[in-house]
Amino acid sequence: MSNNYKFLNNVNFPSDIRKLSQSEIKVLADEVRQELIDVVSETGGHLGAGLGVVELTVVLHYIFNTPHDKLIWDVGHQTYPHKILTGRKNKIRTLRKGMGLSGFTKRSESEYDPFGAAHSSTSISSALGMAVANKLSNKSDNVIAVIGDGAISAGMAYEAMNNAGESKTKMIVVLNDNDMSIAKPVGAMRKYLAKILSGKIYFSFRETLKLIISAFSKRFKNKAGKAEDFLRSAVTGGTLFNSMGFYYIGPIDGHDIDTMVSVFKNAKEINYDGPILIHVKTQKGKGYKFAEKSEDKFHGVSKFNVKTGEQIKSSSNAPSYTKVFANTLIKHAEKDSKVVGITAAMPSGTGMDLFGKKIS
Ligand SMILES: Cc1ncc(C[n+]2csc(CCOP(=O)(O)OP(=O)(O)O)c2C)c(N)n1
DSSP states (O other): OOSOOSSGGGOOSHHHHTTSOHHHHHHHHHHHHHHHHHHHHHHOEEOHHHHHTHHHHHHHHHHSOTTTSEEEESSSTTOHHHHHHTTOGGGGGGTTSTTSOOSSOOTTTOTTOOSOOSSSSOHHHHHHHHHHHHHHTTOOOOEEEEEETTGGGSHHHHHHHHHHTTSOOOEEEEEEEOSOSSSOOOSHHHHHHHHHHHSHHHHTHHHHHHHHHHHHHHHHHHOOOHHHHHHHHHHHOOHHHHHTTOEEEEEEETTOHHHHHHHHHHHHHOOOSSEEEEEEEOOTTTTOHHHHHSTTTTSEEOSBOTTTOOBOOOOOOSOOHHHHHHHHHHHHHHHOTTOOOOOSSOHHHHTHHHHHHHOO
16 A cells, blocks of 8 residues: 555454544545545546445444445445455555456455446345345344445346335345436436435435434334334435335435444344335545546546546557447448437447437
């Protein structure tokens, strides 16, 4: 590690995070963010998504007993902070290189990666499988899936929620809502989530947090939940998830460590037979001004200059596969109006952005 950090130098595994105080983990989170920017400036890779989950990553490992509690990251492109904190800090500069660390979660790499990913929208079904397996073997370990607002709009996520809502099995789904997929998200789910977040409540959330937490804990103590359930969903939204059998809580600020510690502690300690969805609002690219300002929030970058944010492009003159593909499709579409372009929420990665600009 090139930097001298007050806490990160001595944090190798989540058990080291758990020795710190709540105010110390705030400093640790800042250090992880700085290290992440430094690393990706040298390796290239996914940056925006990781920057957005720095606090969430620190808090999840602080509260939950990973690797016994299973933490499943959807896609896995946001796991560089998780890798830094789970025994891979000293290898982090080998990211995406031959024999180096994978840019996604990988089971053979670490016991802290219980599920290998790269395809999106698989985390809830994977978590449900693990939670049911725990139940069948009388294990009380927690299972937590973290899924983005982009990934939750795909079909597999609904298939999983459809089963989870009826399963009477405890699991926690963290909806990491940054109102971004790789590009701006589209669709009805996006509108629904935006409606929840635009409610006055999110902005006065500090005041309502106490109410929600007390309703949340009381409900499980005395089981007299109906009125509180109603109050809570009326106050916070989330009725779609409630109707699907999830216990919805949120939205909460995903950069506010104190709030997250209280909410996740509650969710961990509660003896509840069913899925809980915690809606966390985060900002993609958080804490690095060039990423915050850029249109794609530095989703995927080549090496860059930390001071200027300028990316160092490869010197090759060869056209990229994506460009060749896009130009060929455009040529066909110009001749034939029946040619349409479809992309799985990744217009720039597939060349569909170029297609969309030319053909409409
Ligand atoms: C099956 C599949 N389709 C599409 C993709 C491309 N893809 C990568 S990440 C992602 C979603 C990113 O948005 P979100 O889940 O909100 O996460 P964020 O990057 O905003 O944290 C998509 C669609 C993929 N990895 N797998």
